Amino acid sequence: MAIIRINDINDDRVELFTKYNEAQLYHYFEPKGGAFIAETPEVIKRALDRGAEPLAFLVEEKAFESDVVQSLLRDYLEEIDVFIAQLNVINKITGFNLTRGVLAACKRPNLPEAGDLLAGARRVAILEDVMNPTNVGAIFRSAAALGIEAIFLTHPSADPFYRRAARVSMGTVFQVPWTYFIKDSDYMNTLHEAGFSVVSMALKEGAIPLSAPELKAQEKLAVVFGTESTGIKDETIAKSDFVSIIPMHNEVDSLNVAAASAVTFWELCK
Template sequence: MAELITVDDPGDPRLRDYTDLTDVELRRRREPAEGLFIAEGEKVIRRALSAGYPLRSLLLSAKWAEAMRDLLATLNAPVYVVDPGLAERVTGYHVHRGALASLHRKPLPTAGELLADARRVAVMEAVNDHTNIGAVFRSAAALGMDAVLLSPDCADPLYRRSVKVSMGAVFSVPYARLDAWPRGLDAVRAAGFELLALTPDEKAVTLDEAAPHRLERVALMLGAEGTGLSRRALAAAGTWVRIPMAHGVDSLNVGAAAAVAFYAVASGRPVG
């Protein structure tokens, strides 16, 4: 049984993992440096624990400490019980979901380890928006992608907003970072993957024509909202594919484009 500790001083050093959660720049530096990340809401916290992330502590309102009693009974970490006003003073925002967890990061697998077992991989370049990263992971999990590879300048999938938008899919879809970009793609190709680059360029074949569900091993490359894949990344791809757009529309949201492409990769095949 976890130890329940009522805290009423917002300056209590035991709450340090949860301070200034709305300061994105600060948290982006601090969390990887300190080897922690934050999960929010009961469902997502349970998913993080199920995925084997070691718990550092929980910060709960009294109401949620009661609601999550069955879970607390299985834990071995401090549980700080605070009133909602204090939670807001510490974190900087009103914690709607009433429950925050601080968890230890785990070492990431290497790209090589992921590629050995995968057949359908999403590769993201410079996707630095936490909402978009989370949305892509959620769709990747739902549509049966095996793994995600990230260029060095992609945002952190374990940042609080990414975790939340993904509904915890960042815990279930394994991911790795490519250290060299786009050179790291050579290893993907060498592992037997066909590299498909998603682009609105008219020279690209349509997703229908590319028929990615027929390929044995597919790596589907996605760029950031607005800018898309870089020229260097496009040059490294084997095939350019596009989603046909209605007249006058420049692009889909990257989350929507990813969902469509993942669906096309999975199409007609049993998933899961």
């Protein structure tokens, strides 16, 4: 390991933090996976505990000596480069004021197979084309807090390891088991074959309230949330066992998908 001082964001030695956008990082090691950037000690610790392999750390100068950062780096000080820079330099990289003082570039851990996650779960969430990283991160945080055992995403959905999603989730994207369904696969069939009943959260005529006892009675239940703009696909709803809504007041028709997920997880997992 080397401790290296950086004074310029154009220094090639920190190009992982500066040169690549998140889509490019996703393919950084193709065909053997990619990389991602994690920020704040709590998020980074959860990423490392999840099995992500660190490639380098970028630490704000004043934060480097703190007990929190030293504890985070302790197991890697002999093998991973640690770049140190003043806060104004790091802020040029992140685009905002980095208050917790540390970034980590990591290799992406391998994702499990969907069937393996379904085999051991009773309550799971499906994100169908949820493309806003903030919403994805918030859904993961609610899932971790309220008892969802796994999350499955369709490929248009935002990557949970994107920096914003991981930050909003408080690192729980590295705690809640998750994976993508095979692109363009019939994931509803996959869920049914694994013994799950499926409920789509959609504003449709005939939808039952979330508190309906038949939902809680299901031994295995998968809850589908749709894209922020158009909702769940019609073909998904047609194949669902249930369609449900959260009853609203004051002529509000629905909640943001992140808020709706928290209410749904609380009701169906308690």
